[in-house]
Amino acid sequence: MNVVFTVIALASSAVLLIFAPDRLLPALLSGAEDSVKMALTLFCIYAVWMGLSKLAELSRLTRGASKLLMPVSEKFFRCDGEEINENISMNLSCNLLGLGGAATPYAVKAINGMQKTGNAFGQKLLFIINATSIQLIPTTVIALRAGAGSVKASDIVLPSLICTAISTALAVILYIAAEKIGGAKGRKKPWRM
Amino acid sequence: MAYVIPVIFIVVIAFAAVKKVNIYDGFCAGIKEAAKFTMSLLPCLAAIFMMCALFEESGLADGLCRLLSPVFGFLGIPPELTKLVLIKPFSGSGSLAYLNEIIKNYGADSYIARCACVCYGSSETVFYISAVYFAGLKVRRLALPIAIALFATFVSTVVACLICKIM
Numbered sequence: 450m451n452v453v454f455t456v457i458a459l460a461s462s463a464v465l466l467i468f469a470p471d472r473l474l475p476a477l478l479s480g481a482e483d484s485v486k487m488a489l490t491l492f493c494i495y496a497v498w499m500g501l502s503k504l505a506e507l508s509r510l511t512r513g514a515s516k517l518l519m520p521v522s523e524k525f526f527r528c529d530g531e532e533i534n535e536n537i538s539m540n541l542s543c544n545l546l547g548l549g550g551a552a553t554p555y556a557v558k559a560i561n562g563m564q565k566t567g568n569a570f571g572q573k574l575l576f577i578i579n580a581t582s583i584q585l586i587p588t589t590v591i592a593l594r595a596g597a598g599s600v601k602a603s604d605i606v607l608p609s610l611i612c613t614a615i616s617t618a619l620a621v622i623l624y625i626a627a628e629k630i631g632g633a634k635g636r637k638k639p640w641r642m
Numbered sequence: 643m644a645y646v647i648p649v650i651f652i653v654v655i656a657f658a659a660v661k662k663v664n665i666y667d668g669f670c671a672g673i674k675e676a677a678k679f680t681m682s683l684l685p686c687l688a689a690i691f692m693m694c695a696l697f698e699e700s701g702l703a704d705g706l707c708r709l710l711s712p713v714f715g716f717l718g719i720p721p722e723l724t725k726l727v728l729i730k731p732f733s734g735s736g737s738l739a740y741l742n743e744i745i746k747n748y749g750a751d752s753y754i755a756r757c758a759c760v761c762y763g764s765s766e767t768v769f770y771i772s773a774v775y776f777a778g779l780k781v782r783r784l785a786l787p788i789a790i791a792l793f794a795t796f797v798s799t800v801v802a803c804l805i806c807k808i809m
Contacts, residue, residue, distance in 0.1 A: 457702075458693055458696060460702060462700070464702055473699075476692075476698075476700075480692035481688050483691045483695070484687040484690070488680055488687055495680060496672075496677075499676040500672035501654050504655060507661075507668045508654075508658035509661065510657050510658070557679070573781075573784070573787040576772065576787055580787075587762075590763040593738075593745060594755075597750035597755075598750055599750035602750070604756075605756055605763065607809070608756075608809055609802075612799075613798070615798045616764065616765070616794040620794035624786075624787060
């Protein structure tokens with residue numbers, strides 16, 4: 450992220466310096482303004498889902514639900530600790546249901562938890578799965594198409610599902626393979642520091 | 643699908659009520675976490691959005707699109723989608739606005755719009771997620787997972803354009 454940021458920031462400002470020096474500051478300010486709007490939108494989504502998930506947590510509903518996925522996440526993410534597994538399970542379930550807003554806080558909690566136990570492998574695997582999308586039904590897109598007068602708004606469901614499956618499977622395989630190669634080159638236990 | 647969210651809402655609250663959880667207090671406690679969480683995201687968001695604004699304003703974004711269009715075309719991605727494919731990893735709202743524009747311009751059932759919908763629906767905002775997930779943490783060697791996620795997304799985009807041609 451640091452490299453990407455530096456390259457884009459420097460290149461863009463250099464271009465602006467030459468062609469339109471007076472547009473640099475307004476662009477930065479409008480970007481910052483957009484980020485505040487975005488944060489407000491996100492807060493609304495998180496307020497709904499984190500409020501609700503707190504209730505699920507207090508009533509131990511999440512614990513029951515995640516018991517089902519627990520063996521999978523334990524093996525797959527090489528994770529110990531009930532709370533982390535619970536967060537991972539909830540993140541995956543929310544993603545599958547297409548509740549991206551609800552999924553994010555769980556992922557962040559799980560990643561923070563894994564930071565404490567030093568499970569870098571699990572952190573990055575969870576990131577990769579989330580970053581390649583595992584949504585079963587793209588509700589937003591269907592709504593958008595229906596709104597634009599599509600005859601069969603849902604005929605993109607199957608292609609989306611296939612593409613989502615391909616990208617996630619490919620990324621997970623590539624990552625595990627890369628981690629194996631990297632692990633063989635010196636680092637004895639790549640996932641436990 | 644419209645029933646999913648109301649059902650979840652009712653089930654969770656009813657279950658909590660049966661278990662004698664203080665619903666209002668619990669809900670507020672969750673929102674308090676949400677407020678803290680949003681505030682912790684704001685600095686990263688501001689930085690990313692500023693970078694994107696600069697990139698757009700400088701004309702580099704358009705330049706990159708023009709440069710990459712032929713390459714994408716060679717792989718079967720229509721040139722109309724180049725910008726969508728490039729924006730998606732950074733900004734969900736930005737790419738959604740652009741998707742909307744494509745649907746309006748080409749018609750919801752056109753090949754271009756269907757391709758765009760599948761690409762949008764089957765990919766995620768990689769850079770944005772990486773910034774949010776790892777905000778404030780010192781995690782080394784993040785470039786590799788990001789590169790893998792981007793590559794996998796790109797492959798699925800190529801596949802999406804192919805599938806939409808057949809189906």
